Amino acid sequence: MGSIPIDTTDGRTEILRRMLTIREFEETASDMFADGEIPGFVHLYIGEEAVGVGACSALEESDYITSTHRGHGHSIAKGLDPKLMMAELLGSVEGYNNGKGGSMHIADVDANMLGANGIVGAGPPMATGAALSASYRDADEVALGFLGDGAVAQGQVHEAINLAATWDLPAIYVVENNHFGEGTPVEDQHNVENLSETAEAYDIPGFTVDGMDVTAVYEAVAEARERALAGDGPTFIEAETYRYRGHFEGDPQAYRTDEDVSEWREERDPIDSFEERLLDRGDIDEDELQTMREEVVAEIEAAVDFARDAERPAPEDAYTDMFADPAPEIERFVGDLRADGRGGDSQ
Amino acid sequence: MTETETMTVREAIRAGLREEMERDEDVFIMGEDVAEYGGVLNVTEGLLEEFDERRVRDTPISEAGFTGAGVGAAATGTRPVVELMFSDFMGVAMEQISNQMAKMRYMFGGKTDMPITIRTTEGGGQGAASQHSGTPHTWIAHFPGLKAVAPGTPRAAKGLTKSAIRSDDPVFVFENKMIYEQDGPVPTDSEFTIPIGEANVEREGADVTVAATQRLVGESLEAAEELAGDVDLEVIDLRSLYPLDTDTITESVRKTGRLVVADESPLSYGTHAEVMARVVEDEFYSLDAPLQRVGVADTHIPFATELEDEVVPHTEDVVEAVRRVV
Numbered sequence: 001m002g003s004i005p006i007d008t009t010d011g012r013t014e015i016l017r018r019m020l021t022i023r024e025f026e027e028t029a030s031d032m033f034a035d036g037e038i039p040g041f042v043h044l045y046i047g048e049e050a051v052g053v054g055a056c057s058a059l060e061e062s063d064y065i066t067s068t069h070r071g072h073g074h075s076i077a078k079g080l081d082p083k084l085m086m087a088e089l090l091g092s093v094e095g096y097n098n099g100k101g102g103s104m105h106i107a108d109v110d111a112n113m114l115g116a117n118g119i120v121g122a123g124p125p126m127a128t129g130a131a132l133s134a135s136y137r138d139a140d141e142v143a144l145g146f147l148g149d150g151a152v153a154q155g156q157v158h159e160a161i162n163l164a165a166t167w168d169l170p171a172i173y174v175v176e177n178n179h180f181g182e183g184t185p186v187e188d189q190h191n192v193e194n195l196s197e198t199a200e201a202y203d204i205p206g207f208t209v210d211g212m213d214v215t216a217v218y219e220a221v222a223e224a225r226e227r228a229l230a231g232d233g234p235t236f237i238e239a240e241t242y243r244y245r246g247h248f249e250g251d252p253q254a255y256r257t258d259e260d261v262s263e264w265r266e267e268r269d270p271i272d273s274f275e276e277r278l279l280d281r282g283d284i285d286e287d288e289l290q291t292m293r294e295e296v297v298a299e300i301e302a303a304v305d306f307a308r309d310a311e312r313p314a315p316e317d318a319y320t321d322m323f324a325d326p327a328p329e330i331e332r333f334v335g336d337l338r339a340d341g342r343g344g345d346s347q
Numbered sequence: 348m349t350e351t352e353t354m355t356v357r358e359a360i361r362a363g364l365r366e367e368m369e370r371d372e373d374v375f376i377m378g379e380d381v382a383e384y385g386g387v388l389n390v391t392e393g394l395l396e397e398f399d400e401r402r403v404r405d406t407p408i409s410e411a412g413f414t415g416a417g418v419g420a421a422a423t424g425t426r427p428v429v430e431l432m433f434s435d436f437m438g439v440a441m442e443q444i445s446n447q448m449a450k451m452r453y454m455f456g457g458k459t460d461m462p463i464t465i466r467t468t469e470g471g472g473q474g475a476a477s478q479h480s481g482t483p484h485t486w487i488a489h490f491p492g493l494k495a496v497a498p499g500t501p502r503a504a505k506g507l508t509k510s511a512i513r514s515d516d517p518v519f520v521f522e523n524k525m526i527y528e529q530d531g532p533v534p535t536d537s538e539f540t541i542p543i544g545e546a547n548v549e550r551e552g553a554d555v556t557v558a559a560t561q562r563l564v565g566e567s568l569e570a571a572e573e574l575a576g577d578v579d580l581e582v583i584d585l586r587s588l589y590p591l592d593t594d595t596i597t598e599s600v601r602k603t604g605r606l607v608v609a610d611e612s613p614l615s616y617g618t619h620a621e622v623m624a625r626v627v628e629d630e631f632y633s634l635d636a637p638l639q640r641v642g643v644a645d646t647h648i649p650f651a652t653e654l655e656d657e658v659v660p661h662t663e664d665v666v667e668a669v670r671r672v673v
Contacts (some may be wrong), residue, residue, distance in 0.1 A: 098456030129419020159412025321457030
């Protein structure tokens with residue numbers, strides 16, 4: 001999917017549709033996790049939709065992103081198919097990662113989505129690498145690394161930005177400041193008022209934008225993309241946002257109150273405010289909005305149906321996908337496990 | 348007969364790098380001091396002049412950052428060769444190595460290649476003390492998703508460097524810095540490679556198999572000369588640590604019935620143990636004597652010459668180990 005023009009009616013309604021799709025996908029995933037249908041850990045993006053959609057809508061299909069624990073939103077914003085995502089959440093072999101990645105690792109390199117990531121701060125170095133690759137191949141491509149506010153404390157993030165800044169790579173780093181690094185408030189983890197001050201150390205532009213406003217994020221990333229393609233190097237964008245759910249599903253959230261959440265949710269919700277804006281502008285009317293919501297619900301229901309019906313992996317699939325050129329060890333040890341007898345010879 | 352030229356391990360690796368860069372525009376080198384300086388151990392010397400700063404890139408001193416950048420670059424259409432100056436520094440980059448480089452292909456359901464080569468140096472003997480002398484190749488050989496080679500001759504150094512670069516998998520090339528000056532015949536054919544996962548019998552013998560790596564290949568060959576007429580050693584250069592060529596080792600043990608494993612790494616849980624486990628699994632009934640290992644006695648490499656000499660294994664340690672099995 002190419003960039004979505006926010007200055008057209010169609011573009012704006014598509015941007016709204018994507019934010020609604022993320023929220024519906026995630027509310028559904030939340031219910032399915034609570035019901036025990038999705039195993040493992042699930043980290044939801046609800047409340048932060050404007051950041052992923054604003055940023056990815058300003059990118060071209062050929063641009064790269066790296067993601068975080070909270071990758072569902074980035075994936076949908078980058079144009080990934082909710083059906084294949086839901087199938088991955090259920091561990092189906094038909095999911096994006098053949099059931100080997102799950103929620104925390106959804107990736108589609110064909111869409112230049114280089115993976116959600118279970119390690120805080122691991123994405124930015126890879127985004128730097130994708131930007132290096134783009135620059136090396138002389139391609140008009142940029143790489144955008146999403147990271148959370150907690151990741152700004154990670155050393156490898158700073159190494160990545162320093163490298164990109166030093167080499168003027170076409171990279172964009174978008175910090176989603178959702179105010180908590182896992183269960184600890186952002187102000188207890190950093191000694192600066194705005195995380196965008198980080199940019200000063202690398203002599204690159206740094207901005208703090210309203211991450212609940214999809215337009216603000218879009219414009220900042222579009223500008224950063226232009227700068228990157230002009231050879232002027234990386235940009236560091238902090239998007240102030242808020243996560244409505246816990247760090248993970250099931251998080252008791254003793255670190256905040258329901259009132260804290262509802263203050264953001266009721267007054268600054270990124271979807272409500274963008275809907276209002278589109279209604280005010282006449283881009284969409286109430287009936288069309290209702291139709292869009294129903295379509296999104298139907299799309300996610302279809303994704304769930306697809307995922308539930310999708311093929312399950314066979315046990316022996318656990319041993320595939322390790323290498324391009326296989327190592328004999330894996331067959332050898334799998335043979336041992338199955339006790340089907342090697343005799344006196346390993347091969 | 349393949350045409351060969353006598354060159355050192357250092358020159359052989361450099362020739363391998365040069366040939367692969369000439370062959371494939373996607374190949375580039377990055378690391379600390381690799382360009383202008385030519386590498387602190389001079390392996391990449393002259394490559395900046397032969398190519399340019401796009402192909403040979405000096406990085407900031409930030410192993411996690413540039414190793415991670417290598418991972419991102421490898422996943423997006425290029426073929427980076429990353430130099431980690433001393434393998435002890437892998438610790439600094441271990442997150443990108445273990446959780447990203449090693450796992451991406453698997454976690455993505457096989458939907459990405461990871462054509463990255465990590466070149467790094469190992470070995471004691473320079474008085475460089477613990478943080479610049481280690482042989483941590485078993486970290487990598489132990490970790491699923493990574494491949495590791497550790498050549499013991501100039502020929503193997505060139506052939507394996509080239510195979511590592513051509514591989515679509517992450518391959519670590521562990522270069523023992525004490526053999527950079529060692530010379531030997533190296534094929535000049537630019538299509539010459541050595542498959543990853545193939546050991547080589549460097550010397551045929553009837554009495555004892557010595558499976559060795561890196562510097563200890565040459566020292567085991569010296570041990571064979573010392574013992575000649577008394578004990579006939581078969582010396583194998585393992586060359587590839589993962590995958591490991593079980594067949595060549597077991598075939599040799601079937602003939603000799605005796606095995607010494609010589610590898611300059613800590614003795615517990617390492618290369619020695621893996622080689623022996625496979626021999627015991629597959630060739631137990633061919634064994635005529637207990638197995639012996641030559642390595643580092645689970646210490647770090649100390650600074651003072653007397654201490655370093657004590658810890659780092661040499662020819663005489665191989666000779667003694669052989670004496671114990673015959």
